[in-house]
Amino acid sequence: MLRITGGKVFDPANNFNGVVKDVCIRDGKIVPDVEGGRTIDATGMIVFPGGVDVHTHVAGAALNFARAMIPEDHRRHEQFVRTMVTRGGIGGSTPTTFITGYLYAGLGYTTVNEAAMPVLSARHTHEELRDTPIVDKSTCVLMANNEILLDQFEAGEMERAQHMTAWHIWAAKAYGVKAVNPGGVTAWKWGKDAKTLHEPIPGYSKVTPAKIITGLAQIVDDLGLPHPLHLHCNNLGAPGNYTTTLETMRLLEGNRAHIAHMQYHAYGGDDWFTMRSESAKIAEYFNAHKNLTTDAGAVLFGNTVTITADGPWQHLLYKLTGRKWGNIDVENETGCGVVPYTYKEKNLVNAVQWAVGLELLLLIDDPWRIFLTTDHPNGAAFWRYPEIIQLLMDATFRREQLKKLPDKALKRILLPELNREYTLGEIAIITSAGPARALGLAHKGQLGVGADADVAIYNESKDIVRMFSYPRYVIKGGEVVIEEGEIRKVVEGKGLLVSPTYDKAIEEFMRPRFQQYYTMAFDNYPVEIERVENADIRPCAGK
Amino acid sequence: MTCTLGEVKNRADLVIYWGGNPAECHPRHFTKYALMPKGRFIPNGRKDRTMILVDIRETPSAKAADIFLQVRPAKDFEVVTTLRSLIKGFPVDEKLVAETGLSMEQLQDFADRMKKAKFGVIFFGMGLSMTRGKHMNSAALLTLAAELNAFTKFVAMPMRGHGNVTGGDVIMRWTTGYPFGVSLSRGYPRFNPGEFSSVDLLIRGDCDAALIAGADPGATMPQPAIDHLARIPTIVLDPKVTHTSEISRVHITTAVTGVSAPGTAYRMDEIPLPLKPALKSPYPTDEEVLRRIYQAVAAKPYLPAPMIPQLAAV
Secondary structure, three states: OEEEEOOEEEEHHHOEEEEEOOEEEEOOEEEOOOOOOEEEEOOOEEEEEOEEEEEEOOOOHHHHHHHHHOHHHHHHOOEEOOOOOOOOEEOOOOOOHHHHHHHHHHHOEEEEEEEEEOOOOHHHHHHHHHOOOOOEEEEEEEOOOOHHHHHHHHOOOHHHHHHHHHHHHHHHOOOEEEEEOOOHHHHHOOOOOOOOOOOOOOOOOOOOHHHHHHHHHHHHHHHOOOOOEEEEOOOOOOOOOHHHHHHHHHHOOOOOEEEOOHHHHOEEOOOOOOOEEOHHHHHHHHHHOOOEEEEOOOOOOEEEEEEEOOHHHHHHHHHHHOOOOEEEEEOOOEEEEEEEEEEOOOOHHHHHHHHHHHHHHHHOOOOOOEEOOOOEOOOOOHHHHHHHHHHHHOHHHHHHHHOOOOHHHHOOOOHHHOOOOOOHHHHHHHHHHHHHHHHOOOOOOOOOOOOEOOEEEEEOOOOHHHHHHOOOEEEEOOEEEEEOOEEOOOOOOOEEEEOOOOOOHHHHHHHHHHHHHOOOOHHHOOOOHHHOOOEEEEOOOOO | OEEOHHHHHHHOOEEEEEOOOHHHHOOOHHHHHHOOOOEOOEOOHHHHOEEEEEEOOOOHHHHHOOEEEEOOOOOHHHHHHHHHHHHHOOOOOHHHHHHOOOOHHHHHHHHHHHHHOOEEEEEEOHHHHOOOOOHHHHHHHHHHHHHHOOOOEEEEEEOOOOOOHHHHHHHHHHHHOOOOOEEOOOOOOEEOOOOOOHHHHHHHOOOOOEEEEOOOHHHHOOHHHHHHHHHOOEEEEEOOOOHHHHHOOEEEEOOOEOOOEOEEEEOOOOOEEEEOOOOOOOOOOHHHHHHHHHHHHHOOOOOOOOOOHHHHOO
């Protein structure tokens, strides 16, 4: 039992915006009142619901591949010595799994969504998530380049495609559906890409990226999944790609969708020399279309590593930069590309990218629909989120940073004209309440009665980065896990899943095709439920 | 630049084995993944593929090859470098080529076939990574594969060792950040092959106890390393009494993983496969033995409480 008293509570989902009130906890949930137990005096402190990261890459084959590629990054960053309570490990751009859990909790985050999980290696992802302590986890399974599924799209068999998608979600023990560069990753299997939305992709005559996007969005809506289709649009990173993004959003009218890391999809210009921000056009459309949510995918200057299923983009990045390049194509399903990268202030393209992420956060007027992410680790490591919070809350500081950019960059971006400053309440929305709602997790991101007792308590301070980097207390499921800057207790998180309905006949339809195209036995493919730690099956609204 | 084995099955029309002998060391490789199977885009199976074998001697694998290139020992790096030049149309030193044991015609043909392939794959083994140049040979070959992607689709991957060495690598990476050669003696992971790899630790005599699970260093390591294992308290966990068991202090017989013990094995392309035991064993699993050792250590009165609570649970 726990009572938090005297703190200024920011609980936007329940309309509390800095009200001094008690928060009471019993048996891992928020309750109206509590007698006895511990009292935390939060006078002078800010009380937030625990953070929810809607898009991050923290576990699985692609991430582990990246870990292998950057030993120099591991050495460069803080080493974590084991204590009586915590395991040893390394931090940096691709923290080891135990450290990932500690670092997220260390920011006050209590739920993370692993944004890209292939079915074939889902067992691996779940093993790593088991070793990621404290936070609750959800996963999005990669479907937009699944060739057995695309064959159904080609044949116009959309009902069968729905059963097949549902089957794959349960086989992978996933929470949502991810689409990355629809058609493009399929084309990359032959060394190509899919840069236009309406041209058939290699190997197909009817399947286009547009058909995959609308088909999957409809399937996800028909299955009633709590989280809409999570989409990484075609043409990521390319100058002029804002037109693809606008066209994609138009295709999604009538469906729900979550557009991932919008920053990478909001560029104008014709080439690297004329690249510019088109965040205004993106924001204008987005503001007017309430069926969409997005996350920023903001970049910060410094060293990091890019990891994405967008294979062709990573090949291009390798050719542009000459840096190390890793790529794994996954049979029938997807792939991944890894390139260590450094964002530099004096680089014109990076300067535009840095501005675009912030512009989108400032131009999109509804904080309930745009969330704070860096597409970790692509834009920057997640433990640098407090730096973005500072850039959003302090326009003076932001203007100081603009002075570091090359003069040419200032003509390509809108940021110098934007004066908006985020309030604490809005920060609570973009880091917690909003992502929880977009993920369909009603019991997260809020401090109302019945919600999970995931709470972050910060010392109120003018030093925004320090404030958000070192919460005074972090409570997960009612347990005080962090206190006075130390991890006092390590708890296990839950694995959030859905179990959408499907016709069992789809298994016998898939079996011969699977045996023909894959290299493992069909019966070994689905992940056993026992492998998901503390599995928590959330409801679907489906037919 | 790599892929899972199903991509090879479905797409590869040019399959190259370099410094490996799959016919004897990976006996199912040809039939299950790389040569015989019909693939989604390889409708005629073996007939749609060309296999090139590069090695210093003719092994049984050569019988399966369409082209066998016998390279002179310790000259693989020169061959790879020459190929990297040829694919780009750069001039090549004919004297250097002569040293490799292959002719200009063979090398030019090799380069042309690689560029004309729809999907090429190079499987490389210890014949490449352990000869003169060591990991530089692997780096050169991986660079060749990466550069070929300017022309066509090309991948390369190592032929991994036996047992679940890939699984060990995968787990080491997610828990420590490094694949092998890791020291945890300071409470955090440090990586330094040559300093912390097992052969080096043993030869220098840096460790004063050893626990060996599922490996037989007493059969494979250099004599000074084996001598040290015999000197210090060595514990062996293995289904069989091995060469290492014979010099160890304690041997514990454990159930055979995959036959009597469950778990997960990671295939050479890092795909996790569930192991479903078919038989019962009178012997405990490795996992059980390690838990019990851990509990016994945790119960020692002069040590602090166990670090990992679930391992101490009965």
